[in-house]
Amino acid sequence: MAKPYEFNWQKPVPSFMQDGAVFDRYEEESFVFESNCLFQVDEFGFFLSWKSEGKEGQVLECSLINSVRFGAVPKDPKILTALEAVGKSENELEGRIVCVCSGIDLVNISFTFMVAENTEVAKQWVEGLGSIIHNFRANNVSPMTCLKKHWMKLAFLTNTNGKIPVRSITRTFASGKTEKVIFQALKELGLPSGKNDEIEPAAFTYEKFYELTQKICPRTDIEDLFKKINGDKTDYLTVDQLVSFLNEHQRDPRAMQIIETYEPDEDLKSKGLISSDGFCRYLMSDENAPVFLDRLELYQEMDHPLAHYFISSSHNTYLTGRQFGGKSSVEMYRQVLLAGCRCVELDCWDGKGEDQEPIITHGKAMCTDILFKDVIQAIKETAFVTSEYPVILSFENHCSKYQQYKMSKYCEDLFGDLLLKQPLETHPLDPGKALPSPNDLKRKILIKNKRLKPEVEKKQLDALKKMMEAGETAAPVNILEDDNEEEIESADQEEEAHPEYKFGSDLTVDDYSQKEAVAISVKKVGLLLTYISLEAFHGCKTHSVLWKHHSTYCQKSPTQDLHQIPNIYNTFLQDYKLFSIFRDSLPYSSLLTLRVASPSICSNKGKIGRPPSNGVVWWCGYTSKPDGLQSKSTFYSDDTWFGAV
Numbered sequence: 001m002a003k004p005y006e007f008n009w010q011k012p013v014p015s016f017m018q019d020g021a022v023f024d025r026y027e028e029e030s031f032v033f034e035s036n037c038l039f040q041v042d043e044f045g046f047f048l049s050w051k052s053e054g055k056e057g058q059v060l061e062c063s064l065i066n067s068v069r070f071g072a073v074p075k076d077p078k079i080l081t082a083l084e085a086v087g088k089s090e091n092e093l094e095g096r097i098v099c100v101c102s103g104i105d106l107v108n109i110s111f112t113f114m115v116a117e118n119t120e121v122a123k124q125w126v127e128g129l130g131s132i133i134h135n136f137r138a139n140n141v142s143p144m145t146c147l148k149k150h151w152m153k154l155a156f157l158t159n160t161n162g163k164i165p166v167r168s169i170t171r172t173f174a175s176g177k178t179e180k181v182i183f184q185a186l187k188e189l190g191l192p193s194g195k196n197d198e199i200e201p202a203a204f205t206y207e208k209f210y211e212l213t214q215k216i217c218p219r220t221d222i223e224d225l226f227k228k229i230n231g232d233k234t235d236y237l238t239v240d241q242l243v244s245f246l247n248e249h250q251r252d253p254r255a256m257q258i259i260e261t262y263e264p265d266e267d268l269k270s271k272g273l274i275s276s277d278g279f280c281r282y283l284m285s286d287e288n289a290p291v292f293l294d295r296l297e298l299y300q301e302m303d304h305p306l307a308h309y310f311i312s313s314s315h316n317t318y319l320t321g322r323q324f325g326g327k328s329s330v331e332m333y334r335q336v337l338l339a340g341c342r343c344v345e346l347d348c349w350d351g352k353g354e355d356q357e358p359i360i361t362h363g364k365a366m367c368t369d370i371l372f373k374d375v376i377q378a379i380k381e382t383a384f385v386t387s388e389y390p391v392i393l394s395f396e397n398h399c400s401k402y403q404q405y406k407m408s409k410y411c412e413d414l415f416g417d418l419l420l421k422q423p424l425e426t427h428p429l430d431p432g433k434a435l436p437s438p439n440d441l442k443r444k445i446l447i448k449n450k451r452l453k454p455e456v457e458k459k460q461l462d463a464l465k466k467m468m469e470a471g472e473t474a475a476p477v478n479i480l481e482d483d484n485e486e487e488i489e490s491a492d493q494e495e496e497a498h499p500e501y502k503f504g505s506d507l508t509v510d511d512y513s514q515k516e517a518v519a520i521s522v523k524k525v526g527l528l529l530t531y532i533s534l535e536a537f538h539g540c541k542t543h544s545v546l547w548k549h550h551s552t553y554c555q556k557s558p559t560q561d562l563h564q565i566p567n568i569y570n571t572f573l574q575d576y577k578l579f580s581i582f583r584d585s586l587p588y589s590s591l592l593t594l595r596v597a598s599p600s601i602c603s604n605k606g607k608i609g610r611p612p613s614n615g616v617v618w619w620c621g622y623t624s625k626p627d628g629l630q631s632k633s634t635f636y637s638d639d640t641w642f643g644a645v
Contacts, residue, residue: 424440
């Protein structure tokens with residue numbers, strides 16, 4: 001007998017979180033303060049709920065929680081005054097604040113702060129909440145489980161009397177239904193049905209809620225199917241009728257087991273019959289999920305060379321909005337990495353303060369600045385929370401040499417062993433050698449940066465090393481002795497506020513032989529490039545390049561990843577339309593501005609983040625390219641290109 005796939009979507013919820021703990025809660029932006037709140041998490045890990053004396057219950061869906069971390073001591077004097085009023089002085093807050101970050105997307109996020117009685121409780125809840133969020137399986141539960149989740153939410157949203165207002169139920173079914181229909185359905189179930197009535201939580205059971213949904217929102221499609229199977233002659237299905245349906249449509253021979261599991265009427269169950277209600281319960285269960293539940297697990301092989309995978313990537317990661325005059329945020333790096341993105345962009349420029357700290361911003365576009373070191377710290381904290389597969393930092397480097405030196409020191413000091421600084425012994429940087437696999441590079445951070453010409457790079461690195469050893473703190477205008485060599489313009493020139501190297505190109509496979517020659521200098525100064533070989537082209541040129549040189553690009557696919565960046569005149573940061581890229585099977589590492597659920601983001605999730613791709617790849621960040629783009633022996637010609645899929 002066939003066995004159903006066991007879909008274990010639940011994460012174990014620690015008992016101390018189910019029992020709950022008392023916290024003081026506040027929100028900085030709207031200045032909300034609530035003392036002595038009992039916070040709890042239900043047994044399924046659906047909701048973080050809280051309630052204080054004399055106030056209504058509130059809930060936060062755990063699926064909307066992006067991160068849980070220790071919060072900084074608040075600076076708002078109003079919040080500090082409110083905390084002092086309940087016996088928590090500013091000096092005692094360090095290590096006691098739990099910051100819960102949540103939102104429906106990566107930009108529209110909010111922060112809820114929970115102040116614990118002591119540091120031990122705070123640490124326990126940071127670790128406990130962190131263990132149950134990012135439950136991607138819970139986002140694919142059956143309709144029946146979704147109904148149960150909604151019923152639980154209503155049970156948590158009690159009023160000041162601890163009861164469920166009828167108004168809350170009417171709001172749940174408000175779409176397309178008048179209140180009179182809802183009141184009548186409640187009355188038929190023997191529940192309070194007045195507009196201002198309240199329902200005892202104990203009386204509002206899940207079975208009552210399920211019956212209520214069937215009265216207000218009946219599944220007429222399932223009812224029509226039921227009548228079609230039995231010929232609209234009876235109000236039940238026989239075993240033979242059910243077997244016929246299962247064999248012809250569901251390919252499942254477990255008729256009696258299904259009746260035993262889903263038929264609520266014991267009399268019909270004993271006769272081997274299933275009612276319309278039981279049939280509906282069966283079709284709404286996990287056994288009839290709209291996706292392949294087994295593919296929610298990581299099922300693709302992750303031992304192929306890195307170039308054999310599409311990589312979930314981000315462009316202008318730091319921006320929360322438009323590309324011109326937009327706001328930069330360190331939080332964007334946390335949110336993008338927690339969402340499974342494995343390649344983020346850092347546009348690095350010289351900071352103008354006395355401390356000469358490198359900054360990240362969209363150069364000359366009047367966007368706000370964020371500190372490079374803050375971004376590196378955020379990346380360290382979140383890079384491998386939801387995925388252990390390698391993270392690529394794509395540096396767009398406009399910094400002077402001295403600030404590049406500081407950048408390299410931050411990377412080495414903060415990342416530590418996470419940073420890949422030397423090739424793996426098993427995968428030397430020799431021409432023709434395969435790149436390491438995602439499994440080989442687990443929990444490693446790789447850096448992509450532009451490179452100078454090898455001979456210029458060596459001379460400049462030697463000069464910079466001497467300068468740093470001599471204790472100088474600022475890079476000279478020109479450290480090259482040969483006037484015929486190419487120069488980097490001074491960082492002090494007003495017309496070039498953010499200097500950029502005028503020469504250099506992305507590292508390619510042909511450069512691997514020169515890489516080892518400067519490995520020692522690279523380690524000291526911090527260009528720190530290993531294995532990265534990416535070719536980039538602007539969105540406006542994508543199709544012209546594709547159609548003119550498609551054979552060349554497809555032949556590069558087994559050894560190199562390509563990435564495309566949006567048009568430089570794209571003021572509002574619209575995402576590039578990815579469908580044509582995926583349709584033409586371009587070996588492509590998608591770079592998107594991961595802000596909100598745009599059509600391109602949804603397309604990317606469909607290709608790189610939802611079954612039947614690699615299941616959890618929207619979290620793991622990698623999915624295999626088509627077989628034809630992984631083999632060097634595959635031949636693409638002008639005659640065979642059209643219609644390629």
